Amino acid sequence: MIKNQKIHFIAIGGSVMHNLAICLKLLDNQVTGSDDMFFDPSRSNLSKHGLLPEKEGWNADRIHAELDFVILGMHAKKDNPELLKARDLGLKIYSFPEFIHEVSKEKKRIVVAGSHGKTSITSMILHVLNQAGHSFDYLVGAQLDGFETMVKISDAPVMVIEGDEYTTSPLDLTPKFLHYNHHFACITGIAWDHFNVFPTLDIYEEQFLKFINQTPPDGKLYYAESDQALCRIIENAQPEKSSLIPYGPLDSVIKNNQTFVLWEGQEIPLKVFGDHNLQNLNVARLLLNHAGISNNEFFEHIQSFTGASKRLELMGENEHSTIYKDFAHAPSKLKATSEAVTKQFKDRKLTACLELHTFSSLNKQFIHQYKGCYNLPDQALVFINPEAVKAKKLEMISQEELIEAFGRTDLQLFTEVEALENFLLNQTWINRNLLLMSSGNFGGLDIEKIKNTILN
Incomplete structure (x- = not known):
């Protein structure tokens, strides 16, 4: 675990970046940061934890040789004066995906990827692990009820990561999810997005093929069987087909505007609904099996899941x-x-x-x-x-x-x-x-x- 380190964040105001900064400060590190603009909730959250800079903007004087490392956000440009000085001083510079991999190298890593549903599935997994009393770390792309920050780093044996395909940093145009080197993962589907970064569908799909090919021999990758583009990519993937497993939605019924999952003769009431959520629930269950959660435990705790913020x-x-x-x-x-x-x-x-x-x-x-x-x-x-x-x-x-x-x-x-x-x-x-x-x-x-x- 990272403790007693001097850490500076370049572009600390981002949603994940400011949460990571707070997380590291709570682990007894000396944390500083800069950004050229701040908006709520990051402004309020940083202020609450004494991490909001006195002034907006970049200041190369904040970079010094005593820093143990720098974490670089996507918002910074290549010519950022703080970044240039950090490179001149030879400081270790991490993007946040590189840093997440660094602190989870000894953990079992579960990565949720795909063009849609990532936050919902990650939220489901975290909710069940939390309700079941398991120890785990995480990185998720939204603020969740019951979780103080969007990032947690501890001595837990498992880390659950929402794997975004967007580029890593101004210095690294690799998709974030390729840095995590998953043990277990899912892909929810592929629908061309981030037109400004991936100008063609072929280039976009290529990133997911690279992700699939990272699946280790003793790992598993679950993919949505309803997505034809994804299934086509799976056919060209390198891992053994026994490591690549299709999944679909759980069987269900709707009664009086409420959805019930049908499982082994039971009707299990849910607070969420929709075919995509029933598909998300199924792959959350499959991934949780690798984190030590049985099917019975999953259905016991998923009943109280109300959904991720701004997701239905x-x-x-x-x-x-x-x-x-x-x-x-x-x-x-x-x-x-x-x-x-x-x-x-x-x-x-x-x-x-x-x-x-x-x-x-x-x-x-x-x-x-x-x-x-x-x-x-x-x-x-x-x-x-x-x-x-x-x-x-x-x-x-x-x-x-x-x-x-x-x-x-x-x-x-x-x-x-x-x-x-x-x-x-x-x-x-x-x-x-x-x-x-x-x-x-x-x-x-x-x-x-x-x-x-x-x-x-």
Whole structure:
């Protein structure tokens, strides 16, 4: 375990970076950090632990020869003055994935990968391990209920890692998940994402083939059998086929808008739902078997799992309406999430609102990947913040272009938050649900006001 070390973070303000900094400080290390911008919750969290720098910006004087090592975040540029000085001094520089591997070299590593569902599966695994009283370390991409930080490092024998395929650092364009060298892993599916980093589908898929090929002879990799692209890649993979195991959703039934898993003659009630969650549950179970959790233990503890933050997160409900918020932004996520809510509430209509917020989703060359993914909601709304388009130096997408790209003629585009709010507040919400999907914040939309108005 890392203790009594002097550590500096370049770009400490990131979601994982600031959590790792807090984790290392709690292990009695001397931690400092810099960044050129801070937003909540990282600003508040760093301030609470005495790690928020007095000033924003980079300062090469913070780098000195007494540092044991530096951890470099993706937000920093190659010409960052602190990075340049650290290299001049010959200091050890880790990216956070390299550092996570360094502190888990003696542990059993379970890595959750794929274009969607990573945070949900990792959350399920952590929830069950926690409820079962097991000792474990972890790295997860969202703040979870019951866990103080998104990273934990200890003397535990197991580490559970959410494996992101995005690039590692300004010095290393390797996908993060290739640094972890998993023993046991899963791939939830492959749907082209990160258009700005992986300009073609072939390049994107190649990263997952490399990940599959890292599976050791005594390890296991589980892959979603419903994903045709993934199955095709598996056919070309190097590991023995006995190490590569397909999985699908658990059998289930829906009664009175609640999902029950069917397992060995039992009906086990769940607080989550949707085919993608039933698939996620199954692979979480399989991976947990390698961490010493039996099937009986899994089903005992998974019943209390309410979901990861912003992953089909229940915002509120009454007898007529239910409101969910979801991180869905990529095409596959949009399709799976809207399908889950539609199936769960067959007697209700669904109004869904999608914010196009990422570089990929706002790019006219990529937008056609959404074709047919938004067909199920009764009302399909799209919100685009012109400021986000401007910040990404892209061209605004028109409603006509969206209609053609999505293949839905009644799709409605909103570019002003007031217009979207007024539309939602003036709908009839008897036997109608609302699904809000975004990796952003809908331009500051007052979700609490909308929720209270609908439900009251």
